[in-house]
Amino acid sequence: MCRSIKTLRPPLQPEVTEEDIRAAALQYVRKISGFRKPAAHNAEAFEEAVEAVAQATAELLSRIEVRGLRTAPAA
Structure with a gap:
C-alpha cells in the first residue's frame, strides 16, 4: 500500500x-479507508x-487538455 498512484495522463502514460x-x-x-480488503459489512460501500x-x-x-502535446489525427 506504500507505492504511489502512477500518473495516467499523456504524455506520461500514452495509453x-x-x-x-x-x-x-x-x-x-x-x-x-485504511483497509486493504474491507469487512463484509463495508464491502458494498468500498x-x-x-x-x-x-x-x-x-x-x-477524457477532458484534460495538455498544452504542447501533439497527437496524431484520427484515421
Missing part, C-alpha cells in the same frame, strides 16, 4: 486502460467508492 484506472481508484480507496473514483478519473482524463 490508459480501464484496468489502469480501476487499479488507481482501488489504491486510492484503500489508502484513504466497491461503490472504487467505482465512483474510477468514473471520476475516466471523466477527468
Whole structure:
C-alpha cells in the first residue's frame, strides 16, 4: 500500500486502460479507508467508492487538455 498512484495522463502514460484506472481508484480507496480488503459489512460501500473514483478519473482524463502535446489525427 506504500507505492504511489502512477500518473495516467499523456504524455506520461500514452495509453490508459480501464484496468489502469480501476487499479488507481482501488489504491486510492484503500489508502484513504485504511483497509486493504474491507469487512463484509463495508464491502458494498468500498466497491461503490472504487467505482465512483474510477468514473471520476475516466471523466477527468477524457477532458484534460495538455498544452504542447501533439497527437496524431484520427484515421
